[in-house]
Amino acid sequence: MASEGGERQAQQEKGRRIVFFPCPLQGHINPMLQLATLLHSKGFSITVIHTQFNSPNPSNYPNFSFEPISDGLQEASAKDFMALFVALNIRCEAPFRDCLVRILSENKRDSIVCIISDASFHFTQSVANHLKLPRIVLRTSPASCFVAFAKFPLLQQKGYLPIKDPQSKVPVSELPPLRVKDLPTIETKNSDDFDQLIRLVISQTLASSGLIFNSLDCLEQTILTKIQQEFSIPTFTVAPLHKYSPGSSNSLLTQDSTCIAWLDNQVPGSVIYVSFGSIADMEKQELVETAWGLANSDQPFLWVIRPDSVRGLDWAELPEGFEEKTRGRGCVVKWAPHQEVLAHPSVGGFWTHCGWNSTLESICEGVPMLCWPSFGDQRVNARYVSHVWRVGLELENGLERGEIERAIRRLMVEKEGEEMRERVKVLKENAESSLRKGGSSQESLERLVDYILSF
């Protein structure tokens, strides 16, 4: 009788192609292509169907096939990304289906075994049904955020939503430990579009053949168990995906590596790294408060200021006197080699918007966080960082220089920060063990491979 491993190999040799469809935003492209790289290493052929907007660079993936489809967007921007999601779900449906039909007719030997789609592309479920292909969903945010979105209709019924006071600290008893201000809402011109998008994303995820979270059992055990009890959908937790292949291969902006040489000259554990991801933005006055908070904290800092990150400006000038006050202990870049920075021994803290990739990347390098969430899952993540895992503290009252200065000191030099550093090191070790043989993410990945081969 053939061994289990032998059977799997025999099945793989038949030729199995997985079609990936990433959502064209940095925080979504990274985990999707990391998952594709991982499954390629398990013997699958990979096709990436992608929009023209923010298209990945095929030359970084010589072993994958890339299929651009028309997204019909004359001018697209990630600024109002809810509007972008709505438009993409309408405009990509026909080109996506046509592209799949063509691939199916061309690749008789190497047939498509399943589609792995970003959760936000809900229309891919009806396309998959139509073509009788299994669809698996990748969620690039944590399980806690999925559960919060799934409860939106109930939260609306109970009057929590729409949020009347964005600063409300009233606990949401249906979703502990979240408070009203931690609910993953997103400001958009058309709130009905947002509600409908969330409803469709959740229903079409639950209609899919499987759900992959870039998350870890050790971070979200309770909530993952609830998902398994409440929804009858096979679930896989395979984080941290960035440990399988670096995010630098997918970077939409050029990473400025000069900051690494600057970090080399700093005292170990002394630098606070400041970066608010690829979409979050701020008012000009908030930039000024951030600058003076950093300057007055007396800590060395590495600050990423994305060119479009201050509302209404292409590039924001830093306040007069800032450079003089921080000379020799500050480095400002437009985009950084994020993972390399977080892994650098000089970095002792990370002031983040709590995008899920940034949060995971920080945990995996054992770096405690100062949280300033902007929208969506970032609010949920910040609450978990500060109150569940207790590896960071949240700036609760907006950006004000005195509060920033105080928070940086608490994180970087006080006992409270030291305790967070100890706790995040334990999480880092747990994340590392989850990837080893017998670890939870490793086992989940094996289950995922077997599941895909069973289609």
Ligand code: UDX
């Ligand atoms: C978005 C959402 O905002 C986030 O909440 C969601 O979980 C994923 O999609 P984004 O805001 O860009 O993502 O944040 P994040 O999830 O942290 O992803 C940013 C990615 O860009 C990270 O993988 C990070 O490594 C990379 N990055 C960031 C850089 O390469 N250089 C930088 O200077 C900053």
